[in-house]
Amino acid sequence: MIVDIQKIAISEASSIRDAMAAINQGAMQLAVVVDADRRLLATAIDSDIRGGLLRRLTLESPVSAVMRRNRLPIRQPQGVPPPAA
Numbered sequence: 001m002i003v004d005i006q007k008i009a010i011s012e013a014s015s016i017r018d019a020m021a022a023i024n025q026g027a028m029q030l031a032v033v034v035d036a037d038r039r040l041l042a043t044a045i046d047s048d049i050r051g052g053l054l055r056r057l058t059l060e061s062p063v064s065a066v067m068r069r070n071r072l073p074i075r076q077p078q079g080v081p082p083p084a085a
Contacts, residue, residue, distance in 0.1 A: 009034050012041060016052060017059040019044045033067050042067035
């Protein structure tokens, strides 16, 4: 499956409402939180948002209050050198 990441990418300053819109746009059922250089910071899914709303956050609260930074462990494949810094 090819995913247009632009549809589901939001900034850390985006609202929970923006995250919900991104989740609805994509087939992956998640929002991807990226920095100004479009590097992956975190993800947000429905259950993260529901948990935030139960903690009395609002739809205008920042997605940073509910996003998960360590949801997907990414490891360097064996035999593939790390990218140059």
